[in-house]
Amino acid sequence: MTFIYHKREKTEMTPYYNLTFSQENLRREKQRAGLLAIVFIVGLTLAFFFSAYLPIMVFPQQAKQEIMRIVFIFLAFMAVYELNIWNMLRIWAQRGMKMPQITKYLNATFEITALALLMYLLSDKFDHPILVMLSPFATMFYFFIILSTLRLNFWISFYTGLIAGIEFFLLSLYLLEEPSSLVNSINLYLTTSFAYAIKAVIFVLCGICAGYVSRQIQKSIQSSIERNETQNQLITFFGQQVSPEIADLIIKEKGMLKSQHMKVSVLFLDIRNFTKYADKHTADDVVAYQNSFFRIIVDVVNRHGGIVNQFLGDGCMVTFGAPVPLENPAENAVKAGLEIIAEIQQAVYENRIIPTSVGIGVHVGDAVIGNIGTETRQQFSITGNVVILAARIEQFNKAYGTNMLVSQDVINELTESPALTELLGVVDVKGMEEGVELYKLS
Numbered sequence: 001m002t003f004i005y006h007k008r009e010k011t012e013m014t015p016y017y018n019l020t021f022s023q024e025n026l027r028r029e030k031q032r033a034g035l036l037a038i039v040f041i042v043g044l045t046l047a048f049f050f051s052a053y054l055p056i057m058v059f060p061q062q063a064k065q066e067i068m069r070i071v072f073i074f075l076a077f078m079a080v081y082e083l084n085i086w087n088m089l090r091i092w093a094q095r096g097m098k099m100p101q102i103t104k105y106l107n108a109t110f111e112i113t114a115l116a117l118l119m120y121l122l123s124d125k126f127d128h129p130i131l132v133m134l135s136p137f138a139t140m141f142y143f144f145i146i147l148s149t150l151r152l153n154f155w156i157s158f159y160t161g162l163i164a165g166i167e168f169f170l171l172s173l174y175l176l177e178e179p180s181s182l183v184n185s186i187n188l189y190l191t192t193s194f195a196y197a198i199k200a201v202i203f204v205l206c207g208i209c210a211g212y213v214s215r216q217i218q219k220s221i222q223s224s225i226e227r228n229e230t231q232n233q234l235i236t237f238f239g240q241q242v243s244p245e246i247a248d249l250i251i252k253e254k255g256m257l258k259s260q261h262m263k264v265s266v267l268f269l270d271i272r273n274f275t276k277y278a279d280k281h282t283a284d285d286v287v288a289y290q291n292s293f294f295r296i297i298v299d300v301v302n303r304h305g306g307i308v309n310q311f312l313g314d315g316c317m318v319t320f321g322a323p324v325p326l327e328n329p330a331e332n333a334v335k336a337g338l339e340i341i342a343e344i345q346q347a348v349y350e351n352r353i354i355p356t357s358v359g360i361g362v363h364v365g366d367a368v369i370g371n372i373g374t375e376t377r378q379q380f381s382i383t384g385n386v387v388i389l390a391a392r393i394e395q396f397n398k399a400y401g402t403n404m405l406v407s408q409d410v411i412n413e414l415t416e417s418p419a420l421t422e423l424l425g426v427v428d429v430k431g432m433e434e435g436v437e438l439y440k441l442s
Contacts, residue, residue, distance in 0.1 A: 022098045025152055029099055030089040032150040036111075037082035039143055044075040067125050074118045078111075104151055108160045111144050116167040123175055130175040133168070141168065141203055149214040157210040161203050169200035259370030264321040264382060265329035265362060265410065266390035267306070267337055269297065270397070272357040274314035292353045296343050304336040309382060315358075317391075319382055322369040330364040330413035337362055337404050338418060338441065360404040361394025364413055389436065392429045396438060400424060408437035 051068045085107070092099060119137055123129035132138075141164040148157040271293065278286050294311060301308055301318050305326050310317040320336070321329030337360045347353045365386035372381045393405050405424070411417060418441050426435040 021152075023093070026089055026093050026097075026099055028150040028152055029104070030086055030093065032147050033082045033086040033089060035147060035150075036143070037079055037086060040075050040079035040082060044072065044079060047071050047075060067122060070118065070121050074114070078114065101153070101156075104153070104156050105159060108144070108148065108156060109163055112141070112160065112163045112167055115140055115144070116171055120171060120174075128177065130172065130177060133172050133175065138168070145203065145210050149210045149217060152214055152217055154215040157214045158208055161205070161208060161210060165200035165203035168203060169197060172197075172200075259368055261366055262322045262325060262369050263329060263364070264319050264367045264369065264386060265333035265364040265413075266367075266382070266387050267318040267320070267333045268315065268361045268391045268394040269318065269337075269340070270315040270359045270394055272359060277354075289353065292347075293344075293356065296347055296353075297340060300336055300339045300343055304332045304339070306332065306336055317387075322367065322382060328413060328415070330362070330410045331415060333362045333364070334406065334410065334414060334418070334441065337406075341403055358403060359394055359397030361390050361392070361397065362404070362406040362410050363390040363393055364407070364410050365389070385432075388431060389429065392431070393436065393438065396427060400438075400440065402440045404441040406439050406441055408439070411439050 047068065051064075089099070115137070119132050119135070122135070122137065123132040126132055145157070145161050145164060148160040151157065277289070281289075290313075294308075294316065297316060297318075298308055304320065305324065306318050306320040307322070307324075308316055308318050318333070318336070320326055320332040326332050340360065341358065344353070344356055344358060348355050363386050365384065367382050367384035367386050369382050389407065393407060396405055397403065411421070420441065422440040424438045424440055426437050429436050
């Protein structure tokens with residue numbers, strides 16, 4: 001199996017990105033609405049607590065009651081409003097709906113304007129109405145600006161800070177008093193717009209900063225989505241040949257599987273009389289047959305935790321126990337081999353493929369596994385006598401007229417031998433000093 005790595009231009013993943021990002025965006029909007037609802041509920045609770053401690057020498061009793069009534073109504077209304085927004089977003093998420101961008105701008109405008117209206121209604125309760133702009137309520141603008149980062153859009157965060165700055169400054173201009181001839185530092189706040197203009201600019205700058213943070217979050221999410229999409233594409237690609245567990249390992253290691261010794265079972269499969277079939281049929285017919293045949297092989301191998309290392313045209317090489325270790329690779333290989341034979345017979349019976357006979361050879365032993373090659377081209381390789389011997393064992397099927405042969409080492413690893421297991425004896429194998437004891441399984 002070969003993995004090729006080289007630099008390439010980033011491909012657009014618009015459909016996947018748009019779907020995933022819109023889902024994430026809706027989740028963040030729901031999170032934002034929930035946080036604001038909590039803020040207003042906590043604020044309502046604190047308002048009840050602090051109402052008893054509002055100094056009477058600053059506010060007469062009647063003014064105090066009016067202030068608290070306005071504050072209670074505002075906090076309760078905003079808490080209910082944000083909870084309704086949260087519930088609406090929850091329903092949209094369940095239905096797979098998207099939140100239009102214009103809705104976010106309208107929502108930001110409503111929230112900022114509601115706060116400005118609160119400050120306007122409270123202003124006449126102060127001896128100097130302009131002082132409401134210095135009250136704690138003015139700091140609530142920061143909540144909306146900070147939480148606008150969850151909207152994952154620079155321009156919405158900027159707009160939130162801008163509308164906050166504009167409304168704050170316009171309200172301060174409306175509430176300013178006539179200039180006094182007395183020289184007093186408090187005149188800076190009572191009669192001139194300078195301090196409020198600075199604060200309005202600060203709101204705008206906060207919006208810009210929030211927008212920057214929002215954009216960085218968006219880029220991070222986008223990068224994560226694209227990485228996930230790339231990984232999903234790789235898993236889909238590898239999943240056509242290997243099981244998802246093996247695909248995950250290959251991707252996790254970025255294809256650079258280190259060389260190591262592992263106990264593996266190797267299965268070689270050969271399609272009988274394939275050359276004759278290929279000579280008498282068109283290339284299209286041959287490819288169609290191969291696709292149908294190998295689809296059966298890959299499905300069975302995946303179910304038993306194996307990996308198809310090579311498609312050989314008239315057969316394939318399959319390994320069990322590498323690169324992902326198995327508790328008993330020999331048993332997995334034997335079960336896969338017997339199932340392959342049964343599945344092929346069933347496919348022939350159902351006319352999904354032409355009448356087909358196969359030969360299978362299995363051996364188990366130690367092998368060196370890992371990637372060989374250069375940085376731009378990596379090939380997953382399994383090296384050792386176990387590979388050579390498995391290939392030699394498969395070739396004996398023709399001589400014995402069998403479909404599946406295994407070595408004594410494989411039989412020794414099985415918890416229970418198949419019902420039709422038959423000892424054929426010791427055979428001399430080319431390239432091996434000692435003979436190999438063969439067993440017929442099918």
